[in-house]
Amino acid sequence: MKKLIKLGLVLALVLITAACSQGANSENNSESTEGSEDKNTTIEFWTMQLKPTFTDYIQGVIDDFEKENPNITVEWLDVPAADLDKKILSSVSSNTAPDVVNLNPTFASQLASMDALVNMDEELSDKEQESYVEGAWEANQLNGETFAMPWYLSTEVTLNNSMIYEEAGLDIENAPETYEEAREMTETIMNETDKYGYFPSMDLSLVLQHMVKMGVDLTNEDMSKAAFNTEDGLKAFEYFTEMYQNDMMPAEALTGDQRESIDMYQAGQTTFFAGSQFISQIEENAPEIYENTVPSQAITGKSGKKSISVQNVVVPSQTKNKDAAVKFGKFLTNAENQLAFTKLTPILPSAKEALEDPYFTEKPEDATPKDMVRLVSASQLDEAELLVPPMDNYNELRQSMFDAISASMLGEMEPQKALDKAEKEWNEILSQ
Incomplete structure (x- = not known):
């Protein structure tokens, strides 16, 4: 019950x-x-x-x-x-x-x-x-x-604004394909253009997807216990915490929804994001941005996995x-x-x-x-x-992870403590 x-x-x-x-x-x-x-x-x-x-x-x-x-x-x-x-x-x-x-x-x-x-x-x-x-x-x-x-x-396909690449002195042919490359390019873009590089939305299931791409197993094989409180899990929390606290990603990536990512890209405020589903909207609302958009392979991490x-x-x-x-x-x-x-x-x-x-x-x-x-x-x-398989009590699990990484990114909790908190909550939910 x-x-x-x-x-x-x-x-x-x-x-x-x-x-x-x-x-x-x-x-x-x-x-x-x-x-x-x-x-x-x-x-x-x-x-x-x-x-x-x-x-x-x-x-x-x-x-x-x-x-x-x-x-x-x-x-x-x-x-x-x-x-x-x-x-x-x-x-x-x-x-x-x-x-x-x-x-x-x-x-x-x-x-x-x-x-x-x-x-x-x-x-x-x-x-x-x-x-x-x-x-x-x-x-x-x-x-x-x-x-x-x-x-x-x-x-998932990455959309890249070639005009900002050019302004930053970067080669659009070398668009980032890993999280580390995304961070490096973001730092260069911010130093050279005062614009954001990467917009990694944390909306809905995307936190879980980011973690899986970074090599994290969310649960054990029979989905009875959490399995993400590992070195890779901690690295994932630390990655987004450092990006957020160093102003290397827009605040809207955490506090807004996926619509924020398309709005900022169309306004020329961010350089690249996972947004292939919005390409028609970009064509209609921001024709100059559209004409200078170059799609590239999805950004992934240690696992090499890509989302469907x-x-x-x-x-x-x-x-x-x-x-x-x-x-x-x-x-x-x-x-x-x-x-x-x-x-x-x-x-x-x-x-x-x-x-x-x-x-x-x-x-x-x-x-x-x-x-x-x-x-x-x-x-x-x-x-x-499908990076996040169907799971019982999915909405509770997703919200628990979002709350934990939010606490870390906002400086309310150390990354490891936030990860510990999420693990405890997941084990309670999965045991029901």
């Missing part, structure tokens, strides 16, 4: 409802999907803030699917990103969940931990599973089961139309449809076949910063992975 309380009242209600209705739902699913190929079926599909920008694309996919499957109708609902988690929790708790939903692995794993999602290992053949990028497929796994089909991806972000497609186990829902999920994420989607916006497909297209492998003449973001991002897929 402690876990349920920690997840909050709404999540507790979801778990209780899901647990109580599991057997009934399974029975209903079995009955309702039997012979579904021969009867008219309507499935409900939820996406996260894709209208109106991608209305034509999504509706086109739905139309094509319905033509191939005249007995299946897809009703599409687009939900604001800020409301989706709450809305899906409410629908699951009231036993009115949609049939197919677009979620990220972190939130989807919370539902998977309640057995609220269909196990895709049982629904997709080995060949179908292997058609997805390995790191993307594995990003949707919890306790040895796969709770989603990967949809679209991105890897995944948007996926899940099928709630409450569905009464499992076969049709899974069929639509496979259609939505097939290579042809993913390739078309990725040509509309700077994302990557999770389908391996789509990645073989020259669009992701060949540099066009007069390549734009957008083109280079795509090529650099795709080139990193083989070495990219």
Whole structure:
């Protein structure tokens, strides 16, 4: 019961409802999907803030699917990103969940931990599973089961303002690829230009991601105990504490959110940051900065690991139309449809076949910063992975680490004491 309380009242209600209705739902699913190929079926599909920008694309996919499957109708609902988690929790708790939903692995794993999602290992053949990028497929796994089909991806790419490099007397061809190189370049840039170099955002899960890239294991193998209170963990705390206290990174990196990083980059106040997902925004809001933006490999540390972000497609186990829902999920994420989607916006497909297209492998003449973001991002897929795996009580763990490193960076606690505090809190949370 402690876990349920920690997840909050709404999540507790979801778990209780899901647990109580599991057997009934399974029975209903079995009955309702039997012979579904021969009867008219309507499935409900939820996406996260894709209208109106991608209305034509999504509706086109739905139309094509319905033509191939005249007995299946897809009703599409687009939900604001800020409301989706709450809305899906409410629908699951009231036993009115949609049939197919677009979620990220972190939130989807919370539902998977309640057995609220269909196990895709049982629904997709080995060949179908292997058609997805390995790191993307594995990003949707919890306790040895796969709770989603990967949809679209991105890897972390560094955006560099070449004008500031030039002003500082630095070669843009030698953009930093490690944390140490980032610190060295930041020092040079600040001395020569009085501008910031690196903007390492500490928002959301990024503290944990920084630590993993720096060679830190967050937990032991079975996720029962914290494993980060090590020499590498201390070095990570010391790195960001020294950068912050020596004014080598903007205060907003700690006190703000990721929007601060894009705002300062667009204003020409910072030189480089992990922001490939913002490249279209930069093009629209700061055309001069955009024209002088040079994408480069992601900054990493001792582990050499690079981050992959995944948007996926899940099928709630409450569905009464499992076969049709899974069929639509496979259609939505097939290579042809993913390739078309990725040509509309700077994302990557999770389908391996789509990645073989020259669009992701060949540099066009007069390549734009957008083109280079795509090529650099795709080139990193083989070495990219979900750095922070799905974990029980993830939000508590993330907040605990953020609070600890904040205390260190703000000078409220020595780095080692802050790390000790985080370790104690993690062990308490993980033991629940």
